[in-house]
Amino acid sequence: MKINNRLSGIEEYHFKKIESFKNKLINEGKDILDLSIGDPDITTNKIIIDEFLKSVNIEGFNKYPPYDGIRELKVKIIEYYKERFNVNLKEEEVLILIGSKEGINNIIPAVCNIGDFIIVPNPCYQVYVTSPMLWGVNTYKLPIREKSSYLPELNKIPESIAKKSKMFIINYPNNPTGAEANDTFFKDIIKFCTDRDIILVNDSAYMEIVREGKVPISMLQFDKAKKSVEIGTFSKTFNMTGFRIGYAVGNSKVLKELLKVKSNVDSGQFLPIQYAAARALDILEIETSKNKKIYDARREKAKNILKAKNIEYYNSEATFYIWCKVPKGYSTTEFYEKLIWDYGIITTPGYSFGNLGNGYFRLSLTKDLKDIYKYLNKIEEF
Numbered sequence: 001m002k003i004n005n006r007l008s009g010i011e012e013y014h015f016k017k018i019e020s021f022k023n024k025l026i027n028e029g030k031d032i033l034d035l036s037i038g039d040p041d042i043t044t045n046k047i048i049i050d051e052f053l054k055s056v057n058i059e060g061f062n063k064y065p066p067y068d069g070i071r072e073l074k075v076k077i078i079e080y081y082k083e084r085f086n087v088n089l090k091e092e093e094v095l096i097l098i099g100s101k102e103g104i105n106n107i108i109p110a111v112c113n114i115g116d117f118i119i120v121p122n123p124c125y126q127v128y129v130t131s132p133m134l135w136g137v138n139t140y141k142l143p144i145r146e147k148s149s150y151l152p153e154l155n156k157i158p159e160s161i162a163k164k165s166k167m168f169i170i171n172y173p174n175n176p177t178g179a180e181a182n183d184t185f186f187k188d189i190i191k192f193c194t195d196r197d198i199i200l201v202n203d204s205a206y207m208e209i210v211r212e213g214k215v216p217i218s219m220l221q222f223d224k225a226k227k228s229v230e231i232g233t234f235s236k237t238f239n240m241t242g243f244r245i246g247y248a249v250g251n252s253k254v255l256k257e258l259l260k261v262k263s264n265v266d267s268g269q270f271l272p273i274q275y276a277a278a279r280a281l282d283i284l285e286i287e288t289s290k291n292k293k294i295y296d297a298r299r300e301k302a303k304n305i306l307k308a309k310n311i312e313y314y315n316s317e318a319t320f321y322i323w324c325k326v327p328k329g330y331s332t333t334e335f336y337e338k339l340i341w342d343y344g345i346i347t348t349p350g351y352s353f354g355n356l357g358n359g360y361f362r363l364s365l366t367k368d369l370k371d372i373y374k375y376l377n378k379i380e381e382f
């Protein structure tokens with residue numbers, strides 16, 4: 001069969017494989033805890049669900065929504081950016097997405113031609129690598145390392161690569177490491193990209209999942225000229241992964257091109273989901289403070305157990321991930337399998353995030369504290 005040969009370099013989405021494997025183990029009667037995918041176990045607030053149900057009764061709920069999203073939701077996002085980050089957005093600087101994964105994929109052809117270059121971190125959320133492959137775009141995989149707090153070292157990017165790159169994707173707070181960016185870094189990378197005419201995209205999926213007491217930051221706070229784009233999602237902030245709703249904010253020219261791609265590919269998100277998302281922003285404080293408490297407790301517990309087991313980890317305070325080092329004497333795969341067979345814990349092997357993830361594994365703290373305690377405690381000391 002003559003199929004797209006770019007697909008030959010791409011495997012089935014990693015978590016789809018883990019899901020089949022997990023179901024097989026469960027069918028065989030194995031007692032397991034899945035700490036692999038970042039899909040929160042916390043239920044969606046009833047206020048959001050009720051708004052969704054109420055919206056199903058509005059006349060026209062079943063019609064095609066506006067391609068760029070409903071005005072009510074855009075206005076709520078504009079208010080959110082103003083109140084939270086003191087960033088002023090106009091309506092044309094907001095575009096509603098069918099989840100951030102969709103936006104990350106579609107922004108690539110919005111900006112890049114076949115054969116162009118994008119700079120992405122290594123390790124990273126792999127959609128930054130596979131989507132460019134699907135669109136025939138090359139990636140320059142920029143190492144991010146613990147010694148630099150998992151922030152890109154901009155001076156290590158060859159000028160020849162920087163010159164020909166059209167886009168730079170970053171993701172803070174970071175998956176898989178849990179690292180956070182700071183003001184200085186954001187200012188530096190905005191300048192780096194502005195000087196070289198590179199569209200900077202921050203995937204801010206975990207922006208609201210930081211330690212209690214810390215103030216979340218948005219890249220747009222530092223981009224007065226609005227050259228860049230921030231992609232956000234309701235998935236993690238409001239425990240709405242299955243709803244599939246997100247947004248892109250920032251440079252209106254890029255968003256216009258993104259809308260061109262989207263309006264030719266999809267027809268927007270179901271209206272009641274958009275109303276539910278708008279309602280979610282009304283209860284932002286309640287939801288974020290609840291989530292922070294839950295994840296802070298899980299993170300602290302998990303770190304204490306890992307410490308006791310002599311498993312090294314990056315001491316992060318954001319996202320719900322912990323980026324751990326594979327103990328000496330094991331390959332990444334050997335340890336991944338050992339965690340499953342000996343202790344019933346499914347994790348994500350670090351190489352699923354790129355070759356520099358080799359030697360690491362990621363824990364996703366999206367299960368109950370009791371279970372995290374019970375299963376992690378089964379691990380022997382290394």
Ligand SMILES: Cc1ncc(COP(=O)(O)O)c(C=O)c1O
Nearest residue numbers: 038099100101125175205233235
């Ligand atoms: C860094 C990052 N970006 C985007 C996504 C996708 O989020 P969404 O549900 O909005 O598509 C994920 C999901 O795990 C993620 O980790």
